[in-house]
Amino acid sequence: MGRAFVYVIIGGGVAGGYAAHEFVKRGVSQGELCIISEETVAPYERPALSKGYLLPEDPARLPSFHCCVGSNEERLAPKWYKENGIELILGTRVKSADVRRKTLLTATGETISYKYLIIATGARALKLEEFGVNALDATNVCYLRDLADADRLVDVIQSSSGGNAVVIGGGYIGMECAASLVINKLNVTMVFPEAQCMARLFTPKIANYYEEFYQSKGIKFIKGTVLTSFDFNSDGKVTAVNLRDGTKLPADLVVIGIGIRPNTSLFEGQLTMEKGGIKVNGKMQSSNASVYAVGDVAAFPVRIVSDTRRLEHVDSARKSARHAVSAIVDPTNTGEFDYLPFFYSRVFTLSWQFYGDNSGEAVHFGEFDKTTFGAYWVNNGVLVGSFLEGGTKEQYEAMALVSRVKPRVEDLGELERLGLEFALSVKEKPSPAAGEIIVVGGGGGGGASGGGGVGVVVEKPLYGWHAAAGVIVAASIAAFAYWYGRRRRRW
Numbered sequence: 001m002g003r004a005f006v007y008v009i010i011g012g013g014v015a016g017g018y019a020a021h022e023f024v025k026r027g028v029s030q031g032e033l034c035i036i037s038e039e040t041v042a043p044y045e046r047p048a049l050s051k052g053y054l055l056p057e058d059p060a061r062l063p064s065f066h067c068c069v070g071s072n073e074e075r076l077a078p079k080w081y082k083e084n085g086i087e088l089i090l091g092t093r094v095k096s097a098d099v100r101r102k103t104l105l106t107a108t109g110e111t112i113s114y115k116y117l118i119i120a121t122g123a124r125a126l127k128l129e130e131f132g133v134n135a136l137d138a139t140n141v142c143y144l145r146d147l148a149d150a151d152r153l154v155d156v157i158q159s160s161s162g163g164n165a166v167v168i169g170g171g172y173i174g175m176e177c178a179a180s181l182v183i184n185k186l187n188v189t190m191v192f193p194e195a196q197c198m199a200r201l202f203t204p205k206i207a208n209y210y211e212e213f214y215q216s217k218g219i220k221f222i223k224g225t226v227l228t229s230f231d232f233n234s235d236g237k238v239t240a241v242n243l244r245d246g247t248k249l250p251a252d253l254v255v256i257g258i259g260i261r262p263n264t265s266l267f268e269g270q271l272t273m274e275k276g277g278i279k280v281n282g283k284m285q286s287s288n289a290s291v292y293a294v295g296d297v298a299a300f301p302v303r304i305v306s307d308t309r310r311l312e313h314v315d316s317a318r319k320s321a322r323h324a325v326s327a328i329v330d331p332t333n334t335g336e337f338d339y340l341p342f343f344y345s346r347v348f349t350l351s352w353q354f355y356g357d358n359s360g361e362a363v364h365f366g367e368f369d370k371t372t373f374g375a376y377w378v379n380n381g382v383l384v385g386s387f388l389e390g391g392t393k394e395q396y397e398a399m400a401l402v403s404r405v406k407p408r409v410e411d412l413g414e415l416e417r418l419g420l421e422f423a424l425s426v427k428e429k430p431s432p433a434a435g436e437i438i439v440v441g442g443g444g445g446g447g448a449s450g451g452g453g454v455g456v457v458v459e460k461p462l463y464g465w466h467a468a469a470g471v472i473v474a475a476s477i478a479a480f481a482y483w484y485g486r487r488r489r490r491w
Contacts (some may be wrong), residue, residue, distance in 0.1 A: 002103075002111035005034045005087070007328070010094055010104065011120035011263075012037025014046050014314055015295030015321040017067025017076055019118050020086055022325035030085025036104065036112065039146060040091040042078045045070040047314050049150040050173060051346065054157065054180035062147075071318060097266040099288045116328050119267065119278060119286075119293040120321060123260035123312065125149075131258070133227055138238045141230075141254045144173055153177075156253050157184050163252030164189070166241045168227050170197040172345065173257030175210070179347035181255070182217050189220040189249055191227060191241070201343065201354060203362045203375060206387065213350065222247060230254075260312060262297045274299040277310040282336030283327035284320055292328065294320040303338050304404065305357045305384070315342045340404050353396050356385030356403035363412050365419030374399070374420065378409050386423065398423035 007023060009016045012035050020043070023033055035043070045065045052060030063077045074080070081088050093107040104112045125143040128135050135141040140160070142153040165181045167174050170192030182188045190197070196207035197214075211221055222243065231240035231248075241249040262277045272279040272287040277299040284292045284300060295317035299310040319339060327334040344353040360379025366372055372395075377385035383406060386399040402423040409415050415422055 002113065003034075003087075004113045006032040006115045007034075007118070008104065008112060008114035008116070009033070009035045009118045009120055010097075010266075011035075011122055011295075011297075012039050012041075012043045012088075012090065013120060013122045013295065013317070014043065014067060014070070015120035015122070015317040016118075017043025018071075018318045019120060019294065019321040019325050020081070021068050021073070021076060022322045023329070024084050024086075026325065026329045028084075028086075028329075031087070032085070034087035034089055034112070035081075036089045036092055036094055036106070038091065038093050039148075041147060042076065042081060042088060042090070043067045044147070045314070046146075049147065050144055050176035050180065053150050054154065054177070054184070056184050059154075068318075070314065094266060097270070099267065099270045099291050102290060115290065117291045118321070118324055118328075119291065119297055120295050120317075121263035121266070121297050122317075123262045123296040125256070126259045126261055128227070128256060128258075133229060135230060135238070135254075136232065136236060138230065138232065138236055138254075140237050140252065141256065143256050144177060145260070153255065157181065157186070160252040161185060163187070164250045165253040165255065166191060166249050166251045167255045167257065168192070168241075169257035169259070170194060170199065170223075171257060171259070172198075173255075175214075176345065176347055177255045177257060178214065178219050179217075181253070182219055186253065188218070189222060190214075191222045191225065191243060191249075193224060193226050195223055197221075201358060203358075203364070205362075205364055205368065206375060206389075209368050209373070209389075210350070213348070217348065222249075260296065262310065264297060267291075274308055275310045279308070283331070283334060284324035284337060285327065292324040294324045300337060300339075302341060303336065304340055304406070305359075309341070311339075311341060313343050315344075340400065342400070350389065352387065352389040353391070353399065354385070354387045355400045356406075358385050358387075360384060361412065363416050365416050372420075376402075376409075376415060376422070378412060378415070381408055381410070383407050383409050383415075388420075391420075395420055395424070398426065402426045 009019050016035050020035060041062060044062060045067060048060045048065040066075050066077050069075050094104050095107045096105045102114050125145040140156050142156055143149050144153060163186055165186040165188045167178045167188060167190045170190060174190055175197060178188050178190050196204055197211055198207055225243045225245040227241055228244050229242045230238045233239050238251050238254055241251050241254060264273060264278055267278060277297050278286055278293040280286050280293050280298050280300050282301055284294055284298060286293050296312050298320055299308050302309045323337045340355055342355055358377050360377050362375050362377055364375045366374055372390040374388040376383050383402060386403045388395060388399050405426060407426060
């Protein structure tokens with residue numbers, strides 16, 4: 001028993017939905033494409049789960065956040081797939097894969113063959129048991145990775161009103177869930193081993209701002225320690241969280257956000273792996289020419305930082321999926337994936353965006369007791385990354401562009417003084433002619449070594465078309481994120 005398709009997408013998350021949309025835009029024929037997903041619903045925008053889905057009033061619910069509303073495009077409800085001749089095989093686990101024979105075997109015993117395969121299996125949440133802590137399947141210990149997790153969390157939130165919530169982890173899930181829980185009028189304590197929240201991305205100064213803001217909302221922090229065990233009642237529910245430093249926290253609800261692990265097990269030993277994911281080239285193509293990988297599971301060359309990375313963020317999932325489809329359908333006209341790393345989040349009244357790389361020395365700017373502030377990262381004299389909280393659309397576009405252009409910075413003090421004006425001045429400069437060096441800065445001699453100003457030059461000469469492409473890409477990224485953070489539909 002089996003079926004054959006030209007294109008098969010395994011995984012029905014964000015990347016799977018955006019890949020399907022790109023196939024249709026490029027004229028896929030009826031019956032050529034199928035999506036196999038363990039989830040029982042059509043692909044949806046996963047960021048909604050830690051934001052609007054948890055709100056106590058007017059919460060987001062499907063079908064409002066099916067792909068691709070996250071990029072302000074049409075909503076791909078189940079009817080859309082049917083109308084476009086796409087087979088949705090939902091609630092189905094793939095038991096094994098044979099990339100040499102180009103076949104997948106489902107848990108129901110069906111064999112599905114393909115000409116091209118896109119792996120969009122994403123990642124799973126790390127479980128406490130992997131760290132030696134047994135939750136005994138307590139109903140009030142929650143993870144948040146998919147719709148079923150979110151439904152369970154909502155039920156526990158509603159039954160714990162006014163109670164105590166403990167959030168384990170200080171990353172994306174921890175920060176966003178903690179904000180949602182306190183909005184639901186729970187007493188929230190965050191626990192994580194690092195010295196600060198969002199330790200992989202934020203500087204201590206940036207982290208301190210958000211921690212103080214969270215504390216003003218009633219959220220408590222316990223840092224530098226970890227969960228070691230739980231106390232349970234006779235019903236098997238957790239009543240307290242025990243920490244390594246001896247602290248015991250009463251708990252009606254526990255949310256675990258300690259990281260993720262890419263779902264690569266089906267392809268280990270068959271495809272080349274790197275950095276915990278499936279290694280792909282600039283066209284998202286794996287070591288097997290007929291297999292592509294996108295989203296959280298893909299380790300791809302990030303040209304702007306000259307490194308192979310696996311990026312765990314929705315923007316990367318969306319764009320890598322579209323690029324893979326382009327490379328499959330139109331390989332001649334599809335170049336290398338030239339992705340600018342981009343991360344963002346929105347909690348309470350806060351909204352931040354980060355572009356590029358956070359290596360090197362951080363240069364902070366702005367008033368950290370106000371609503372708009374940021375930072376640049378300078379590595380070996382070159383600006384490689386930027387962060388901005390509370391910016392406008394124009395300001396976010398400028399931060400994206402300056403991170404892509406990577407100007408050379410000669411004076412960190414002047415960079416700090418200029419702050420946002422530095423990025424805006426780069427944005428306002430016309431595209432250089434072939435071989436021309438951009439000089440940005442003011443005062444004094446007005447050049448790279450002029451007194452009183454910041455000397456800034458581009459790391460490489462930029463040609464007109466290349467610079468224009470950078471402007472378009474940076475502007476589109478910033479415009480979408482600004483729209484996403486400000487739109488009235490709160491998912």
